[in-house]
Amino acid sequence: QLQESGPGLVKPSETLSLTCSASGGSISNKNFYWGWIRQAPGTGLEWIGSIFYSGSTYYNPSLKRRVTIFVDTSKNQFSLKLTSVTAADTAVYYCARRSSPALWYFDLWGRGALVTVSS
Amino acid sequence: SYVVTQPPSVSVAPGKTATISCGGDNIGSKSVHWYQQKPGQAPVLVIYYDTERPSGIPERFSGSNSEDTATLTISRVEAGDEADYYCQTWDSRTDRVVFGGGTKVTVL
Numbered sequence: 221q222l223q224e225s226g227p228g229l230v231k232p233s234e235t236l237s238l239t240c241s242a243s244g245g246s247i248s249n250k251n252f253y254w255g256w257i258r259q260a261p262g263t264g265l266e267w268i269g270s271i272f273y274s275g276s277t278y279y280n281p282s283l284k285r286r287v288t289i290f291v292d293t294s295k296n297q298f299s300l301k302l303t304s305v306t307a308a309d310t311a312v313y314y315c316a317r318r319s320s321p322a323l324w325y326f327d328l329w330g331r332g333a334l335v336t337v338s339s
Numbered sequence: 340s341y342v343v344t345q346p347p348s349v350s351v352a353p354g355k356t357a358t359i360s361c362g363g364d365n366i367g368s369k370s371v372h373w374y375q376q377k378p379g380q381a382p383v384l385v386i387y388y389d390t391e392r393p394s395g396i397p398e399r400f401s402g403s404n405s406e407d408t409a410t411l412t413i414s415r416v417e418a419g420d421e422a423d424y425y426c427q428t429w430d431s432r433t434d435r436v437v438f439g440g441g442t443k444v445t446v447l
Binding site: 265320327 | 340374383387388393425429433434435437438440441
């Protein structure tokens with residue numbers, strides 16, 4: 221299972237920080253990539269980025285300047301930081317797992333965490 | 340960047356067949372995956388690698404992919420199939436995951 225955690229309210233221009241805890245399996249599994257996907261209210265899914273346990277990352281080019289994803293294998297967690305947030309970053313943020321070594325699809329998702337950007 | 344296009348909505352009567360398209364330039368050369376999302380819930384993978392069903396997904400869900408269109412087909416539609424459906428692929432030119440805009444399936 222995956223579980224997102226972090227503040228539900230962030231002020232404009234500040235940094236959004238979320239953590240995803242993985243239970244029932246190791247985040248260091250060499251077959252898995254881990255990712256963040258978000259969904260603004262009433263809209264579709266937007267991929268933010270993904271990370272391998274070794275630390276190698278892929279980021280959405282449209283967010284790359286503001287995004288950092290990193291892994292803490294000692295805690296079996298991975299995290300998202302999104303800087304300089306605006307109201308447009310208000311969304312439900314999902315963490316997810318890619319378990320195929322060759323194909324980019326997400327077979328396990330967290331329940332999602334709503335983050336509102338507002339002063 | 341690569342763009343995939345879905346119809347905003349599809350309506351279908353119970354027991355009938357729903358088809359949801361996912362259009363993109365030569366999308367048949369890519370692997371396409373499909374997710375079902377019910378209100379207030381996280382997405383669930385229903386088809387991967389164009390045609391494969393994860394365990395626990397009913398056989399009523401099937402997929403195909405050729406040329407410029409990938410398709411999700413739901414046979415013998417039930418009320419519980421009412422949801423948003425998203426196609427997704429990988430753009431190897433820009434190394435990014437791409438989602439379609441989603442299709443809302445309404446069961447009449």
